[in-house]
Amino acid sequence: MRIVTLFRVGVVVAGLLAASRVTTAQVVPPIVKATLGNGISYFLFSSDACRKTQLLYPPATLVGPRVAGPIRRLYFRYSDNGSGPTFTNLVLTLGQTPNTAFVPTTSFYPNQDTVFNHATHTIPYGRLGEWFSFDLDRAFTYDPAQTLIVGVTWTTGTGVGFGTSGEDTSPGTRGFGKKLYSATPTATTGDATSVLWQHFGFAQGLVGLPETVAAAAGLRLWPNPATDELTVTADPTAGAPVQLTVRDVVGRTVRHYASTAAELRTGRVLRLHGVPAGIYTLTVEQAAWQQTQRLIVR
Numbered sequence: 450m451r452i453v454t455l456f457r458v459g460v461v462v463a464g465l466l467a468a469s470r471v472t473t474a475q476v477v478p479p480i481v482k483a484t485l486g487n488g489i490s491y492f493l494f495s496s497d498a499c500r501k502t503q504l505l506y507p508p509a510t511l512v513g514p515r516v517a518g519p520i521r522r523l524y525f526r527y528s529d530n531g532s533g534p535t536f537t538n539l540v541l542t543l544g545q546t547p548n549t550a551f552v553p554t555t556s557f558y559p560n561q562d563t564v565f566n567h568a569t570h571t572i573p574y575g576r577l578g579e580w581f582s583f584d585l586d587r588a589f590t591y592d593p594a595q596t597l598i599v600g601v602t603w604t605t606g607t608g609v610g611f612g613t614s615g616e617d618t619s620p621g622t623r624g625f626g627k628k629l630y631s632a633t634p635t636a637t638t639g640d641a642t643s644v645l646w647q648h649f650g651f652a653q654g655l656v657g658l659p660e661t662v663a664a665a666a667g668l669r670l671w672p673n674p675a676t677d678e679l680t681v682t683a684d685p686t687a688g689a690p691v692q693l694t695v696r697d698v699v700g701r702t703v704r705h706y707a708s709t710a711a712e713l714r715t716g717r718v719l720r721l722h723g724v725p726a727g728i729y730t731l732t733v734e735q736a737a738w739q740q741t742q743r744l745i746v747r
Contacts, residue, residue, distance in 0.1 A: 478524040478580055478650025479698060479727030480513030482506050487578070489528040489612040490645035492630050493601055494536070494572065499630040500603055501639065503557050504647055507549040507596040510623065514725055516653065518699065519588035523565075523599070524650035526614045527575040534572055534608025538634075541565035542600035543589040549596055550626035555638045557629055558598050564589050578614070580650060591653065599649065602634040615645035652698055652728070668733060674745035677722045683713045685735040692734045693719065695744065703729060710735070721746055 492499040508515070523541060542561035551558070564585040575581050591597065618624035624646030629639035668683045685691050687710045695704040703724055708717045713733070729744045 478513070478522075478582075479652050479725070480511055480515055481524075481650040482510050482648055483512050484526070484614070484616070484648045486616040487528065487614045488616060488645045490615045490643065490647060491610070491612050492628075492643040492645070493525070493613050493647055494534060494603075494606065495608045495611045497606075498632045499643070500606075500632055501557070501634045501636050502601045502628065502630045503551075503639070504599045504649065505546075505548075505550065505596050505627040506599065506649060507627075508593060511597075513650075513727065514697065515591070515593040516699070517592055518590065518653050520564075520585070520591045520651045520653055521588050522582050522584050522652040524580045524582045524652075526580050526648040526650075527577055528612040528614035529577050532608070532611050533574040534606055534611045536570050536572075536603040536606040536608070537568065538602075538604040539565070539567050539570040540600075540602045540634075541583060541585070542598075542602075544598040544600075545592055545595040546598060547595055551629055551641070554626060555629065555641055557600075557631075557637055557639055559637070561598060561600050562587075562589055572608075572611070582652075591651075597651075604634060613647050615647040618644055618646045668740040668742050670731060670742055670744060673743075674747045675721055676747050677720065679719045679721055679731075679744070680716045681708075681713065681719060681731065681733065682716050683733050683740060685710045685713060685733070685738055687711070689735050693717070694732045694734070695719075695721075695724070696730050696732065698728055 493502050520543065541564055543564050544558055544561040546558060564587055565583050566586060572581055616624050618628055628643050628646050629641055630643055631639040671680055681693065691708045691710060691713060693706040693708055694702055697703050706719055724746050726747050729746060730741050731744045732739060732741045
């Protein structure tokens with residue numbers, strides 16, 4: 450009887466742990482390193498052994514609408530329920546190289562651009578599979594034809610046990626030779642033995658706009674996040690035609706639709722098939738009347 454009871458308790462606990470790892474809906478980076486696997490890496494924001502890290506993301510490893518222009522936000526992915534670690538002197542750097550590996554193999558790339566420099570910074574609590582982000586202090590001009598070099602350094606941190614997800618860097622895998630780390634923030638050479646290469650994302654253009662657009666009175670989108678279809682309701686003036694425009698984070702028109710006031714009052718269905726996953730705005734216009742809402746496409 451006691452063995453059966455312990456078994457039942459174990460099943461309940463395992464069920465609760467599994468439930469706690471469910472991913473919640475949240476913003477997804479427009480551009481990501483293709484996220485193969487979900488290994489847990491502590492060699493970025495957790496261990497004192499990795500107070501300096503550089504990661505390489507060649508063009509072929511990134512998925513999304515990359516263009517030449519500014520990067521304004523970086524993303525990493527929780528590999529478990531996040532604990533909200535706090536860091537002192539957290540610095541993020543970006544650079545580029547035509548190489549797809551470290552040359553020499555244990556040398557950090559020097560002279561990187563500092564894009565985020567905070568005396569203290571706390572990563573918010575999150576859940577397995579979600580993304581957390583850094584809004585950059587200054588934009589970085591990105592060339593999509595070159596490898597992106599991402600650097601993270603910090604002096605002290607409370608992130609023991611805080612992991613980010615990644616994929617294998619063993620010899621023969623595409624992540625091999627794309628990550629260096631050191632216990633010293635000012636080191637010029639590092640260790641290449643970390644077994645995971647972090648999942649990563651970034652956003653270009655005016656990323657603040659889509660995430661800060663206020664909910665427009667009378668304009669409703671659902672579901673949001675959307676996939677293949679989106680229903681839009683609004684209350685424009687009767688008579689004049691209505692235009693609906695989906696724009697990406699740099700303001701480019703992705704889709705354009707025509708509608709009528711009557712359609713919008715009952716719900717105008719927009720087909721989104723083929724629109725890449727990312728953050729957008731939907732603007733509804735009629736003569737001098739206009740409303741805008743943030744839209745997320747999965």
